[in-house]
Amino acid sequence: MTVTTCIFDAYGTLFDVSAAARAAASETGREAFGAHWQEVARTWRDKQLQYTWLRAVTGRHKDFWQLTQDGLDYALESVGLDGDAELRERLLALYWELEAFPEVPESLSELQQAGKRCAILSNGSPEMLKGAVESAGLGGLLDDVLSVEAVGVFKPDARVYDLVGDRYGCARDEVLFVSSNGWDVCSAAAYGFATAWVNRAAAPLDRLDAAPDHILPDLSGLPEILR
Known part of the structure; x- marks a missing residue:
């Protein structure tokens, strides 16, 4: 047919799901993040997807925006940047663009x-x-x-x-x-x-x-x- x-x-x-982290890494004053942005982008995406599968299997649904935030929080903590609230908000804002x-x-x-x-x-x-x-x-x-x-x-x-x-x-x-x-x-x-x-x-x-x-x-x- x-x-x-x-x-x-x-x-x-x-x-391009890496675009948010790549854009943030290029901004002035983000040298610490720039050293880790590729790892953060990769982990962020991996956890975002893993959370969709786990929530589908368990029947405990939350929308994708919440899972995007949860995945980012995990990724930032994994490289020791979980205390940078301004970076977190910037990355989330860029994800909408x-x-x-x-x-x-x-x-x-x-x-x-x-x-x-x-x-x-x-x-x-x-x-x-x-x-x-x-x-x-x-x-x-x-x-x-x-x-x-x-x-x-x-x-x-x-x-x-x-x-x-x-x-x-x-x-x-x-x-x-x-x-x-x-x-x-x-x-x-x-x-x-x-x-x-x-x-x-x-x-x-x-x-x-x-x-x-x-x-x-x-x-x-x-x-x-x-x-």
């Missing part, structure tokens, strides 16, 4: 011109996603932004992927699901979506029940595989 709808994960797929990866606007524009619906399906809270989309200037290139808050559980719970069919009334094999997270794209493939893994880190494939249909280094090759 022909793909009619392209669904994108947000963080790490469209938006994450940069899109360079190829994202053109890739979305090409898909839009090809008649494909393009939407986000993300763990992010609606307010966070609205801020990121507006900051990156992607509003005119997306048909919708879907958040897990509509069902109160994080990916890869199938109820999250159900939101796509509920919104568009399309069959699963009409959807191309695109994510930079291997676990997310493998779970979406098992669900029945056509899938593309944006493997920006050249990571090994997760050992799960299904594999992505396409593996790309970034989004620039996506329009071509749909032609």
Whole structure:
């Protein structure tokens, strides 16, 4: 069946999750943080994701903004910077203004011109996603932004992927699901979506029940595989 709808994960797929820490590290007077920013960015992201999985498994849901704060607090403490309240607030403010990866606007524009619906399906809270989309200037290139808050559980719970069919009334094999997270794209493939893994880190494939249909280094090759 022909793909009619392209669904994108947000963080790490469209938006560079390291951008907040990188921007803060470049600011005057942040030499101590500058020595650790890459480690903080990596740990922040790892804990943010781990907390989504743990809360999904235990049924103790909190929205993604709270988990983003919790992950940052862990990351800052891990490098001994948990006492810097001003740094914490600055990093959280920058997270609402994450940069899109360079190829994202053109890739979305090409898909839009090809008649494909393009939407986000993300763990992010609606307010966070609205801020990121507006900051990156992607509003005119997306048909919708879907958040897990509509069902109160994080990916890869199938109820999250159900939101796509509920919104568009399309069959699963009409959807191309695109994510930079291997676990997310493998779970979406098992669900029945056509899938593309944006493997920006050249990571090994997760050992799960299904594999992505396409593996790309970034989004620039996506329009071509749909032609």
